Amino acid sequence: MTGSVAEASRELEDLLSLAEGEDVTLRGIYDVSALRADADLMLWFHAPTAELLQKTLRSFRQTKIGQSVELVWSSMGIHRPAEFNKSHVPSFMAGVKAREWVCVYPFVRSYDWYLISDEERRAMLAEHGIMGREYPQVITNTVSSFALGDYEWMLALECDVLHDIVDMMRHLRGSQTRRHIRVETPFYTGRRIDPAKVAQTLR
Numbered sequence: 001m002t003g004s005v006a007e008a009s010r011e012l013e014d015l016l017s018l019a020e021g022e023d024v025t026l027r028g029i030y031d032v033s034a035l036r037a038d039a040d041l042m043l044w045f046h047a048p049t050a051e052l053l054q055k056t057l058r059s060f061r062q063t064k065i066g067q068s069v070e071l072v073w074s075s076m077g078i079h080r081p082a083e084f085n086k087s088h089v090p091s092f093m094a095g096v097k098a099r100e101w102v103c104v105y106p107f108v109r110s111y112d113w114y115l116i117s118d119e120e121r122r123a124m125l126a127e128h129g130i131m132g133r134e135y136p137q138v139i140t141n142t143v144s145s146f147a148l149g150d151y152e153w154m155l156a157l158e159c160d161v162l163h164d165i166v167d168m169m170r171h172l173r174g175s176q177t178r179r180h181i182r183v184e185t186p187f188y189t190g191r192r193i194d195p196a197k198v199a200q201t202l203r
Helices: 005-021 050-061 064-068 118-132 162-172 176-180 195-201
Strands: 025-031 041-046 101-109 139-144 153-159 181-183 188-193
Touching: 005 025, 005 050, 005 064, 005 195, 025 195, 041 050, 041 101, 041 188, 050 064, 064 195, 101 162, 118 162, 118 176, 153 162, 162 188, 176 181, 188 195
Parallel strands: none
Antiparallel strands: 025 041, 025 188, 101 153, 101 181, 101 188, 139 153
């Protein structure tokens, strides 16, 4: 990274302030180093429109920090009413504060998932939900990404203790919905860090 750490940090802070003024919210910047060989940093933004997110990413890539890293993965999702629970919204939209750790991954359902009866799908999702509620300390964020990339859904799990995500994911392997997953990688897991410390983290 060219220039001083302080200069790069100020530039990032300025960008985040401008983005906030345009109704773009930073959910978190995460240190994913050691958890992935291909990445050190993950950014999670949300906004009312896709165009605002595109603009924010372009602006980030023009900063000193953005120019010092290589973009290895990017995905976008949109909140749509849940199939069997129209009132459900992702935690980040419900005003739930961000947690210390996040695990982000996409998934694609089986080819026949959308062809089986509503009753059967509802029962499997209910079972999955009941099993997940055994881990209330893990908050969930599911958004739709059909036609926005290679995936159908994006999921972000947040918690303050890393092993809670590990334990919950292992537990949910026993859900009947597991029979209807074709793709659920890549996984990006990281610890939330102060934006002021990003430049130092990348040194």
